[in-house]
Amino acid sequence: VQLQASGGGLVQAGGSLRLSCAASGFTFDDYAIGWFRQAPGKGREGVLCISNRHETPYYADSVKGRFTISSDSAKGVMYLQMNSLRSEDTAVYYCAAELDVGVNKCRRGDFGSWGQGTLVTVSS
Numbered sequence: 866v867q868l869q870a871s872g873g874g875l876v877q878a879g880g881s882l883r884l885s886c887a888a889s890g891f892t893f894d895d896y897a898i899g900w901f902r903q904a905p906g907k908g909r910e911g912v913l914c915i916s917n918r919h920e921t922p923y924y925a926d927s928v929k930g931r932f933t934i935s936s937d938s939a940k941g942v943m944y945l946q947m948n949s950l951r952s953e954d955t956a957v958y959y960c961a962a963e964l965d966v967g968v969n970k971c972r973r974g975d976f977g978s979w980g981q982g983t984l985v986t987v988s989s
Contacts, residue, residue: 868980886960
C-alpha cells in the first residue's frame with residue numbers, strides 16, 4: 866500500500882483548498898480511507914474517514930459542514946475538499962488507509978498505511 870498526499874499550501878481564512886492522495890497497491894472497495902491532521906504542538910487528529918462497510922462517514926466535529934471526502938477508485942485517488950477554512954485548520958494533513966476496518970478507527974488514527982504529509986497554512 867502506497868499513499869502520497871499533495872495539494873497543501875497557503876490560503877486565506879474563508880478560502881478553499883482541495884487535497885489529493887494518490888493511492889496504489891490496494892482496492893478502495895476493501896479498505897477504509899481517511900484524512901488526518903497534526904497541528905503544531907498537538908497530537909494527530911482524525912478529520913474524515915470512510916469505510917468499505919457502508920457506514921456513515923466519520924467527521925471530526927470541527928470540520929462538519931466544511932470538509933468533504935471523496936474518492937475516484939478508477940484513478941486511485943482520494944480527495945479532501947476543504948471549504949470555509951479557518952486558522953485553526955492549519956496543520957500537516959495526512960492520508961491513510963487500513964484494510965476492512967470501521968470508521969471508529971478514525972478518531973484514534975488506528976490506520977496502518979500512511980502517506981507523507983502536506984502542509985496547509987490558513988492565514989487570518
